Amino acid sequence: MTSTAPQGRSAGKFHLAFIFNFTPDDWQGPFGTGGSPWDGKFHTEVAQALERACFDYVIVEDKLMVPESYGGSAEAALKQAMVVPKHDPVPLAVAMGVATSRLGIVATLSTLAYPPFMTARLSSTLDSMLGGRFGWNIVTSAEDLAAQNFGLDKLPPRDVRYEMADEYVDVVKQLFASWDADAVVLDREKGVYADHTKVRPIHFKGKYFQVRGPLNTVPSPQHRPAFVQAGASPRGRAFAARNADSIIAIANGVEGMKQFREDVRAHAKDQGRDPDTIKTLFCVTPVLGETEQDAREKQARMVSSPQFIQDILAQTSALTEIDFAQFDLDEPLPRRLETNGEQGSLDQLQQWGSGKTLRELVIDAAGGLVSSVDLVGTPDQVAERMGEVMEEVGGDGFMITTPLLRLNRRYIAEVTDGLVPALQRRGLTRSAYTPGNTLRQNLLEF
Numbered sequence: 001m002t003s004t005a006p007q008g009r010s011a012g013k014f015h016l017a018f019i020f021n022f023t024p025d026d027w028q029g030p031f032g033t034g035g036s037p038w039d040g041k042f043h044t045e046v047a048q049a050l051e052r053a054c055f056d057y058v059i060v061e062d063k064l065m066v067p068e069s070y071g072g073s074a075e076a077a078l079k080q081a082m083v084v085p086k087h088d089p090v091p092l093a094v095a096m097g098v099a100t101s102r103l104g105i106v107a108t109l110s111t112l113a114y115p116p117f118m119t120a121r122l123s124s125t126l127d128s129m130l131g132g133r134f135g136w137n138i139v140t141s142a143e144d145l146a147a148q149n150f151g152l153d154k155l156p157p158r159d160v161r162y163e164m165a166d167e168y169v170d171v172v173k174q175l176f177a178s179w180d181a182d183a184v185v186l187d188r189e190k191g192v193y194a195d196h197t198k199v200r201p202i203h204f205k206g207k208y209f210q211v212r213g214p215l216n217t218v219p220s221p222q223h224r225p226a227f228v229q230a231g232a233s234p235r236g237r238a239f240a241a242r243n244a245d246s247i248i249a250i251a252n253g254v255e256g257m258k259q260f261r262e263d264v265r266a267h268a269k270d271q272g273r274d275p276d277t278i279k280t281l282f283c284v285t286p287v288l289g290e291t292e293q294d295a296r297e298k299q300a301r302m303v304s305s306p307q308f309i310q311d312i313l314a315q316t317s318a319l320t321e322i323d324f325a326q327f328d329l330d331e332p333l334p335r336r337l338e339t340n341g342e343q344g345s346l347d348q349l350q351q352w353g354s355g356k357t358l359r360e361l362v363i364d365a366a367g368g369l370v371s372s373v374d375l376v377g378t379p380d381q382v383a384e385r386m387g388e389v390m391e392e393v394g395g396d397g398f399m400i401t402t403p404l405l406r407l408n409r410r411y412i413a414e415v416t417d418g419l420v421p422a423l424q425r426r427g428l429t430r431s432a433y434t435p436g437n438t439l440r441q442n443l444l445e446f
């Protein structure tokens with residue numbers, strides 16, 4: 001325990017969300033589907049299981065390139081199905097959304113790739129189709145290779161990306177507001193579908209975007225669908241604190257989590273927002289077993305495999321565009337590495353100054369690159385620990401993910417039928433959805 005009390009209300013109940021990608025599942029593993037879940041059914045079933053466990057939302061990540069950073073070629077990424085191949089998140093979000101009725105569905109749309117009008121229209125349409133359960137994961141993209149798919153030679157520097165994204169989000173919000181909530185009147189007697197005095201152009205002319213408006217779809221149940229963001233740099237956190245209803249974060253241990261959340265809350269206050277309206281969810285990858293020893297052995301088996309080490313490095317190369325194949329596994333990294341891409345994921349791995357060899361760093365990052373705190377044990381032990389961690393951090397919840405983002409049904413069952421019931425027994429997470437709530441209302445509930 002630390003001496004300073006966490007800010008905001010005490011943890012009490014906390015939120016759960018789940019992130020997974022759409023590359024093949026754990027295709028080589030004994031519990032995988034064999035690698036061809038391209039019809040969307042696997043993902044739909046996962047969404048249904050998460051809804052049964054009362055998760056607030058599932059997030060569909062996205063990347064827009066075939067990585068070539070590791071070893072200077074696409075071989076590692078394609079051979080191991082790492083980051084690629086993947087499906088487009090939007091149709092998958094629709095499939096998952098129509099197969100569920102309470103779970104929030106969050107899809108990633110990059111400000112680099114979609115014109116703001118299209119993002120606003122897509123998000124609004126999805127929010128209408130899903131009865132107020134849609135969220136937009138706002139990313140700026142972080143790879144030159146992605147930028148080259150959209151007419152650029154190089155990714156703009158991070159500060160410019162966020163400056164563009166600030167303006168982009170303003171446009172999107174103005175487009176949502178271009179229809180008053182009550183613009184659709186459906187007056188059969190007068191023969192009026194929508195009141196034209198309640199629908200206005202926005203005439204937006206900024207540094208980067210020019211959009212006339214209004215939007216050409218109806219206001220959705222949330223009117224402004226929920227916004228999710230994962231900025232880790234100081235600039236990224238400021239952006240998230242300005243715009244997000246929920247933030248996905250990776251931090252180093254309990255102290256790091258607490259600092260991250262307090263930093264976000266301070267930024268939010270600076271911008272005149274109530275910090276309790278932003279829910280920071282920390283990425284964790286629980287390793288669950290029937291006994292503690294079972295879970296520890298499972299983790300040890302996973303991290304000691306040479307394939308695991310190579311996969312983690314190939315994934316890190318993809319996210320940072322730094323070639324990790326160039327470094328000796330049994331030496332410390334030669335210098336502190338920097339990227340215009342995902343610096344947070346990089347820092348999580350490199351633990352600069354620790355003196356550890358690259359192999360040790362990877363093994364340390366055992367749960368993939370996405371574990372803020374180690375959670376290894378039986379469902380009851382892990383649930384207990386999650387409660388303690390949230391109590392110390394002050395809130396707001398966890399984003400559960402998978403080692404290397406490779407999923408199989410067994411892992412989902414361990415989480416939804418082992419861990420979540422243990423959390424619910426302790427009153428730590430939701431055991432039922434409040435009928436009629438939108439995603440944002442679910443997030444604001446506690």
Ligand SMILES: Cc1cc2nc3c(=O)[nH]c(=O)nc-3n(C[C@H](O)[C@H](O)[C@H](O)COP(=O)(O)O)c2cc1C
Binds near residue numbers: 139140234237
């Ligand atoms: C859990 C998590 C999921 C993310 N998902 C995506 C994603 O789907 N697509 C993407 O382009 N970036 C994704 N990012 C990257 C973030 O949008 C952001 O670029 C990154 O965290 C680095 O922060 P920074 O941009 O402030 O440096 C993700 C980051 C985290 C931590």
